[in-house]
Amino acid sequence: MTERKIMMDMKQLMLRYPTGKIALSGINLTVEQGQFVYLTGESGAGKSSLLRMFYGGLRPTSGALQVQGWDMRKASEDDIRSLRRRTGVCFQDQRLLFSRTVFENVALPLHIQGWKKQRLIGRVQKVLDYVHLGDRLWSYPEALSGGEQQRIAIARAMMATPPVVLADEPTGNLDEATARHVLDLLMGLNQLGMTVIMATHDLHLLNSHPGRVVQLHAGALVGDSYAV
Ligand SMILES: Nc1ncnc2c1ncn2[C@@H]1O[C@H](COP(=O)(O)OP(=O)(O)OP(=O)(O)O)[C@@H](O)[C@H]1O
Ligand SMILES: [Mg+2]
DSSP states (O other), X not given: OOOOOEEEEEEEEEEEOTTSOEEEEEEEEEEETTOEEEEEOSTTSSHXXXXXXXXXXXXXXXXXXXXXXXXTTTOXXXXXXXXXXXXXXXXXXXXXXXXXXXXXHXXXXXXXXXXXXXXXXXXXXXXXXXXXXXXXXXXXXXXXXXXXXXXXXXXXXXXXXXXXXXXXXXXXXXXXXXXXXXXXXXXXXXXXXXXXXXXXXXGGGGGTSOXXXXXXXXXXXXXXXXXX
C-alpha cells in the first residue's frame, strides 16, 4: 500500500476572533490526501472558521496547524499565496463576480497565474463541460439559476487542478436533485484525486454519497466516523 500524504494536521488547534469569541478549541484532526470529508455541526459550530484556516484566511491563535506541508503559524505571505494556488475554494462569501462573464469568473485562478486568453479558453471550456455548462461561457452569472451558479463556482475551484478543494455549504438552498448533482461533481473531483472538505448541514446526502464525517459542536470536535 502506498503511504498517503497528510494534507491537514491539527494539534490542540484554537481560534479566537478579535471579539474574544473562541470559535474553535482543542481540535486534533488529520486529513489525508484523497479523502472526502463532510464537516458538520450546528450553526455557529465553527465549520466555516475551520475551512478559512485551511487556506490561510485565518491564522491559529494557539496549537498547531499544518496545511499542505506549511506550518500555518509561521507561513509567510508568499507561502499563503502558494497555498491558495493549490487550493480550490467554493465559499458562500466568495460568490461569482456579477459584472464579469462566466468565462472571466472561471478563468480567474489561472488568469492571475499569467495564462493567456487562448489557452484559458480551452481550459475554461473543459471545466465547464465537466459541470455540464459548456454552452454558457459568455453568459453573465445573473442569467443563471442558483444551482448553475454553484456549478460555475465548482468549475472555478477546479480550474487550476488543485490538490485540495474546500466547499462551504455548496448544496445550501438547492433542491434535492440539484444538490445531488453538485455533490456528484465534488465526488468526481475527489475521484480524480483531489482531497475535498465540505461543510454541510445536508447529511441526508450521505445515503447516496458516503464519506468521512467530522462533527463539530460549539467549536470542539465531537465526532469522526466513516459513513458508508
Ligand atoms: N469574523 C468573526 N468575528 C467574530 N466572531 C465570529 C466571526 N465569524 C464567526 N464568528 C463566530 O464564531 C463561531 C463559529 O462561526 P462559524 O461561521 O465558523 O460557524 P459555522 O459552523 O460555519 O455556522 P453556519 O452553519 O451557520 O455557517 C460563531 O459563534 C460565530 O458567531
Ligand atoms: Mg458557515
